[in-house]
Amino acid sequence: MKRIAIFASGSGSNAQKIIEYFHKNQEIEVSIVLSNRPDAYVLQRADNFEIPTHVFDREEFYQTNEVVKLLQSLNIDLVVLAGFLWLVPSNLIEAYPNKIINIHPAILPKFGGKGMYGMKVHKAVLEAGEAESGITIHFVNEHFDEGEIIHQSKYKIDNGDDIDMIAYKGQQLEHHYYPKVIENLLKKMSK
Numbered sequence: 001m002k003r004i005a006i007f008a009s010g011s012g013s014n015a016q017k018i019i020e021y022f023h024k025n026q027e028i029e030v031s032i033v034l035s036n037r038p039d040a041y042v043l044q045r046a047d048n049f050e051i052p053t054h055v056f057d058r059e060e061f062y063q064t065n066e067v068v069k070l071l072q073s074l075n076i077d078l079v080v081l082a083g084f085l086w087l088v089p090s091n092l093i094e095a096y097p098n099k100i101i102n103i104h105p106a107i108l109p110k111f112g113g114k115g116m117y118g119m120k121v122h123k124a125v126l127e128a129g130e131a132e133s134g135i136t137i138h139f140v141n142e143h144f145d146e147g148e149i150i151h152q153s154k155y156k157i158d159n160g161d162d163i164d165m166i167a168y169k170g171q172q173l174e175h176h177y178y179p180k181v182i183e184n185l186l187k188k189m190s191k
Contacts, residue, residue, distance in 0.1 A: 004022070013171065042083075135174050155172075
């Protein structure tokens with residue numbers, strides 16, 4: 001059994017799609033959902049599927065090894081960031097080399113980096129007059145949005161598309177591809 005830990009800071013729509021995708025899978029499970037926000041709706045989504053959750057604060061995440069120890073105690077194979085906004089600390093990256101992935105709502109390296117997340121990315125894409133945007137799934141390193149790219153998918157931005165339509169198109173790609181990319185990575189790890 002391959003085990004996934006999902007980190008999320010907000011609503012958790014991607015986390016839910018991942019949980020649903022692997023819900024009846026005999027080889028892959030979402031073992032825990034972690035958040036830096038006790039009020040994050042993603043915790044309720046996890047609870048709905050009876051998946052354990054853990055909430056941590058800045059001190060626990062950056063000044064201790066508690067989160068790493070928790071993941072190791074659960075035999076986590078892959079750490080999945082799904083709308084998680086904090087920079088991953090080096091102790092977690094060292095414990096899970098090339099086993100932490102993130103999804104970004106644009107085609108990196110464009111519109112990436114510190115402070116570029118969610119609607120801020122879509123706003124920047126719209127203001128830049130881009131003809132297309134998309135998603136990037138990448139490994140996580142010690143810099144925002146700079147890890148090796150695993151998958152990119154694009155969509156066309158039509159005349160008249162507003163920020164909400166751009167966000168919607170991107171989210172459709174995220175929900176479609178993120179679980180499949182996770183599954184493919186875990187299958188490669190099994191070989």
